[in-house]
Amino acid sequence: MLRDITLGQYYQTESVLHRMDPRVKLGGTLLYIISLFCFKNFWGYLIAVLFLGCVIKLSKVPFKYMVKGMKAIIVLLLITVVFNLFLTPGTALITVWKLTITKEGLKTALTMALRLTLLIIGSSVMTLTTTPNQLTDAMEKGMSPLKVIKVPVHELAMMMSIALRFIPILLEETDKIMKAQIARGADFESGNLFKRAKAMVPLLVPLFISAFRRANDLAMAMEARCYRGGDNRTKMKPLVYHRNDFIAYAFIFVYMVASITIGRVF
Amino acid sequence: MGIIKAENVTFEYIRRDEEGNVEGITTAVDNVSLDIEQGQFIAILGHNGSGKSTFAKHLNAILHPTEGTVWVNGMNTRHEEDVWDIRQTAGMVFQNPDNQIIGQIVEEDVGFGPENMGVPTKEIWERVEESLKAVGMYEFRKHSPNKLSGGQKQRVSIAGVLAMHPKCIVLDEPTAMLDPNGRKEVIRAIRALNDVEGMTVILITHYMEEIIYADKVFIMDKGKVAMEGTPREVFSQVEKLKKLRLDVPQVTLLAYELQKKGLPLPDGILTTEELVQELLDLKNGNLERR
Amino acid sequence: MSLILDHVSYIYGDDTTLAVKALDDVCLNIPDGQFVGVIGHTGSGKSTLMQHLNGLLKATSGSIYFNGEDIYDKDFDMKKLRSKVGLVFQYPEHQLFEIDVFSDVCFGPKNLGLDRKEVELRAYDALKKVGLPDELFYQSPFDLSGGQKRRVAIAGVLAMKPDVLILDEPTAGLDPKGREEILEQIKKLQTETGMTIILVSHSMEDVAKYVDRIVVMNRGKVMYDDIPKEVFRHYKELEEVGLAAPQVTYIMHALKQKGLAVDVDATTIEEATEQICLEILH
Secondary structure: OHHHOOOOOOOOOOOHHHHOOHHHHHHHHHHHHHHHHHOOOHHHHHHHHHHHHHHHHHHOOOHHHHHHHHHHHHHHHHHHHHHHHHHOOOOEEEEEOOEEEEHHHHHHHHHHHHHHHHHHHHHHHHHHHOOHHHHHHHHHHHOHHHHHHOOOHHHHHHHHHHHHHHHHHHHHHHHHHHHHHHOOOOOOOOOOHHHHHHHOHHHHHHHHHHHHHHHHHHHHHHHHOOOOOOOOOOOOOOOOOOHHHHHHHHHHHHHHHHHHHHHHHO | OOOEEEEEEEEEEEEEOOOOOEEEEEEEEEEEEEEEOOOOEEEEEOOOOOOHHHHHHHOOOOOOOOEEEEEEOOEEOOOHHHHHHHHHHEEEEOOOHHHOOOOOOHHHHHHHHHHHHOOOHHHHHHHHHHHHHHOOOHHHOOOOHHHOOHHHHHHHHHHHHHOOOOOEEEEEOOOOOOOHHHHHHHHHHHHHHHHHOOOEEEEEEOOHHHOOOOOEEEEEEOOEEEEEEOHHHHHOOHHHHHHOOOOOOHHHHHHHHHHHOOOOOOOOOOOHHHHHHHHHHHHHHHHHHO | OOEEEEEEEEEEOOOOOOOEEEEEEEEEEEOOOOEEEEEOOOOOOHHHHHHHHOOOOOOOEEEEEEOOEEOOOOOOOHHHHHHHEEEEOOOHHHOOOOOOHHHHHHHHHHHOOOOHHHHHHHHHHHHHHOOOOHHHOOOOHHHOOHHHHHHHHHHHHHOOOOOEEEEEOOOOOOOHHHHHHHHHHHHHHHHHHOOEEEEEEOOHHHHHOOOOEEEEEEOOEEEEEEOHHHHHOOHHHHHHOOOOOOHHHHHHHHHHHOOOOOOOOOOOHHHHHHHHHHHHHO
């Protein structure tokens, strides 16, 4: 049941986007997200949609697969829409019982929905085409100036990549523990909040114990393989810019210029 | 001195209760000495809790002996400054494949060791390729480890150690969590390493059928070496093995039972073919005598 | 207390392109009091099958009857089924969580809503049945050895007084002696209580000695379903699907091929010894 969450998990295929330097993708995604919140008119969103469309096409990840991943956050999306729809003051359009839909509400709700959808699909394109390792590499490299002020950049990146590696394993384990306890008559679904929280104990204790054991084992395995922090470490896949990456930067630049001029001015 | 030499190694740890008071001292490894030559295939056997895994962790300088000394390729594991050289010389594979794979992609995991050692990028790729080929996992190099079977994951772990170019590889119960197919896969890979590449292998296990190809077997019990010898020598002592909570392969057991019934079979028969041949000889011999 | 599976199929990941038929038209009838071994390699569908028997997974098609009642009937009490068909999973670490062994075993019966006295009585009884020494009752379950943990896990399910006990790979990760001990204990439990036991394993040698019947699973299908001797006759086919018959079977077949008059159906060491002695000494 928990394995159905596909949002943003790496999708293996060969494409220009998969081969692209992760720094480009990370930078591009950041700019794209910022742009979404800066648009003042409908044209800006149109440009964003076009941009996203091109990127998705290039990624060779089936659009259907991405939409499936969206299922997990559809509730969140709906809540946002409903809140904006009913709670924005302004000129009333329709009033049903005590709820009023205003013109402004409708507008904000639609913009919010559009913005969120574009945001989530946009950032999931990045994670779908970039392995978490590449992503952490990009962050490590991108944040490396912070080393000067003693930020443990390498350690943070390593922690993140290990966390990502173990998420699917721990999810699967949670599933197994739940089943083992349900087989002993445990009930995770009914009762009030307090009861439910208490019912989690038989799930959480084995999960934590196992997670600690794994952490311990992993630390030992890493040490056995000569891991001793980021110093003097070489890279199997060092980040080097290629011709395509510069083209991509140019493409992003064009998008930026377009969204500033069209999205904000007109 | 061989590639690995342990001299009177004893390892003790202090048990504490919940408040941290000392409850007692457990001697996990008790005065173990052994000398392993380059290129040998060594098996260390014992039931759960016999101290075999604790001993194995000494060979990689993860644990240090309370008393006695361990030398890896002439380096004393107690010397802090040699620790990385030691770990590079004696690579270690652990029991649970999930808990030792660090990379999200097979090839990235295999590259982890060489990266830590500061090997130049180009050479890392060469090492990853040759290591994956050596364990027959090259075609899976772009896969996520989560999608592999237990046996495949364990072979990736072995490749990860091979990429560090060790002289010796220590495997701590690499098959304990695998199904029979996975076990066969892993054992085949280990044997190939020893046969083809001449790698020194130290296999720690409790499966008797995995050690019949070993050059030498050590059997541990209560932290001590209880028996040692060639597989044939060890397997000929069925009663003693049973006392040590160990099993013998069914063939050996059958041969032993037949011996007890008065059939003149040699001691320590290890394979089906051997037993069948011996029995045929007996039968034909009987006929000739008539 | 019989279990009947009628054309049960289970498709995993139904709505995606990655749909896998984990169970494919499985029909089984497990009568009262039988000791059944279910064998298959990883991914053969044996664990999926077991999770159907206590309703943890719902079949995509087909029906399952417990004592003649359709478990997919909307009036059927699933919770009751789970207490009647006890399932012990492979790793005891996945279910042990309480502060001491005894409280952990109480968890199951407590969930059944029994009063305290009955709960403790059942827990005590269950721990006795799995042969755990009294002095371990108030120890933390995490300090026990692998074999002991396994016993506590089994007791945790036994305390619910199931009619059918399913054990998923109860010997995984144990050393040879530990394996034998736990299997002997299960066999004893079966003879003493007469309960139906389903033992899931990937080791033929482990089960051959104990069970009345073997069900071999392969790619979600029932490949063989017979008494052990009959199943091992197909040792070549078993090998093709990555399973092996006991070593003794191979020896007997090899001897037969070389012209010795031995019975190839001998599966245990004792039977084989007898056969070979007969042939060679006389």
